[in-house]
Amino acid sequence: MRFPRVKAEHRPQRYGDGRVRIGGSIYGLAAEIADPDGFAWAALAAMDGTRTPQEIAAHLRETFPGLASDGAAGIVDILMDSGYVEDAAARPPDEFSPAEQERYSRNIAFFRRVDLTPRAHCWEAQARLKHARVLVLGLGGTGSHAAWALAACGVGTIHCVDRDDVELSNLTRQALYREADIGRPKAEVAVARLAEVNSCLDITGERRTVTGERDLAELIEGFDALALCADEPRGREGIRIWANRTCVAAGLPWAIGGYSGPLVSVAAFSPGGPCYECLSAGIEATLPPGLSVDLGGPGAIAPSAGVSGHLTAHAIIALVTGVPAVPGGYVTGMNLIAPDQHVYARHPLRPDCPACGTLPPGAGPPVTGTR
Known part of the structure; x- marks a missing residue:
């Protein structure tokens, strides 16, 4: 990721007790960070798409002189791996024409919001659909x-x-x-x-x-x-x-x-x-x-x-x-x-199932109930 930027849909908020909420109010997407020293908040604020990860870490060290170099870099790495950050330098793949980029622009906004897997660019899901x-x-x-x-x-x-x-x-x-x-x-x-x-x-x-x-x-x-x-x-x-x-x-x-x-x-x-x-x-x-x-x-x-x-x-x-x-x-x-x-x-995989009973034990998820 060359120029990290917090996704617009996940703009962070800071509370008076030191907590940082990122991901908005959407159930299943939001996360809270305990940030009593303000390290995460400062890093997120610096992730505006104009700085490299190294420059953001350097900014943290300047802002917090007591923060070690590896600590600053670690904070940046954790936030970039969270799924709430994208690469501002990423561009749509060449396989998408300008017309397709316009056609699927709302799809991309959806995937960018709900996909918390770090990716090279926000068009990966759309590319999978295309193929x-x-x-x-x-x-x-x-x-x-x-x-x-x-x-x-x-x-x-x-x-x-x-x-x-x-x-x-x-x-x-x-x-x-x-x-x-x-x-x-x-x-x-x-x-x-x-x-x-x-x-x-x-x-x-x-x-x-x-x-x-x-x-x-x-x-x-x-x-x-x-x-x-x-x-x-x-x-x-x-x-x-x-x-x-x-x-x-x-x-x-x-x-x-x-x-x-x-x-x-x-x-x-x-x-x-x-x-x-x-x-x-x-x-x-x-x-x-x-x-x-x-x-x-x-x-x-x-x-x-x-x-x-x-x-x-x-x-x-x-x-x-x-x-x-x-x-x-x-x-x-x-x-x-x-x-x-x-x-x-x-429900879990059933060992006596005539269709999939030969699959390895534990291949399926645990029972989580019905409501």
Whole structure:
């Protein structure tokens, strides 16, 4: 880092008791530093993008004559490694044209704010999106919104798959279609519509029915992530099980979104962690006998479909970019008619899982509960 600068979104504040707060008020991003001598505050103030790390350390030694050279350098190093500081000299990579820089400027502001991993420049996450190849399977309520969000955010290659034609009843919640599209294949319409959203991408599609694990294994080959937005066939031997087992075998991260009336959710999975079958078994073990969880059904309005699709897209973006660096193996969501009911569950890898039980012990995260 040549010229450290505190990110504008994380401008520090100092309290009378010597504490320094950096990261703003955003939950999960802010941090507090005990700074009774004012070393950190002075270093942060000097990180304005005009000084090198060595010059900032020298400034600290001048300001605090009793501070040793290695102590001053250590303070600067810690702050530069915190994720709240960027290199003012960094420029967007040459692979992004001026038009793309303008198009993705809000993306960059988002990643700069939420990404606390020190990086050479704030465009690294966007570059990962540009080179990512994502398969969107199912272009209904969840899938149409997810595909739009992935295209808008700049996922470089998107392949859209669906077996159905557009119907009149789709238009209440499926964002990519119009009345004039009724009777046309969803995949065909989706490709055309997404190309109008972002012409910088490679967007393809096909009308296809997935009939089993082998079929899906062929389909996911060459992709970096799967957004499963189809829910049929259902059941213990249905498409979610096919997706889980093929993605576990291929080491492919994937996410599945769904809704059942006002309940919307997304589950995300990454290689090496507990899989969909681990999570499902863990959730079912907490339910009363005879009660099952079924996300799906005809009851939906545009907001429930939209929220589920955007949760799915966000999970895929996180899996592809590592921002935020959250391991898969969880389900999260909300009840749109009961805002106080937050869905969250994470369960550990199950040694007897038929899909991932051969993974090394302890590969998955610990149980953190459901609320």
